[in-house]
Amino acid sequence: MQYSHKVMEHLKNPRNMGKMENPDGVGEGGNPVCGDMITITIRVKEDIIDEIRFETRGCGAAIAVSSMVADLAKGKTIAEAMNITGKLVAEELGGLPKNDLHCSNLGVDTLHLAIRDYLDRKEGRIRRRKEEKLEQITANTECCCCPYCDAEFPKDAAICVRCGNHIG
Numbered sequence: 001m002q003y004s005h006k007v008m009e010h011l012k013n014p015r016n017m018g019k020m021e022n023p024d025g026v027g028e029g030g031n032p033v034c035g036d037m038i039t040i041t042i043r044v045k046e047d048i049i050d051e052i053r054f055e056t057r058g059c060g061a062a063i064a065v066s067s068m069v070a071d072l073a074k075g076k077t078i079a080e081a082m083n084i085t086g087k088l089v090a091e092e093l094g095g096l097p098k099n100d101l102h103c104s105n106l107g108v109d110t111l112h113l114a115i116r117d118y119l120d121r122k123e124g125r126i127r128r129r130k131e132e133k134l135e136q137i138t139a140n141t142e143c144c145c146c147p148y149c150d151a152e153f154p155k156d157a158a159i160c161v162r163c164g165n166h167i168g
């Protein structure tokens, strides 16, 4: 399967690409198998993702996915953005080749990491040190499971990072 017209459009003209100074939340995602890396930064105003930027090192699909994830998340509430799925992103891109479907999950997981980082900072629970990866912090944090979807999340989290339900 070739890239769709929509994927090519996002590849040629990626939306919201670049760095953000002093973001409210940062997500850093990587796939150890293909080596692709995505960083997503967000600025939140009154529970709405007001600004979003991405930096992606990886395949064409990962770049198009990052651009589409940013497009879909911008202007959404935190809970709405938590409901964005890899399947939705792939559909909005007019489909992805089978081997590239994991790229859409990487983009969405990275967005959700950025939101989780924002929520943690807001609650003052975890201050992310610059040199630390978010995954390392959460791995050392006591975890619980969401009663709705069973995803693991740091103890005392207010929102499940997978299904977006309020659990606090």
Ligand code: FES
Pocket (backbone or CB within 6 Å): 031, 034, 035, 036, 058, 059, 061, 062, 100, 102, 103, 106
């Ligand atoms: Fe792995 Fe694109 S090939 S994220």
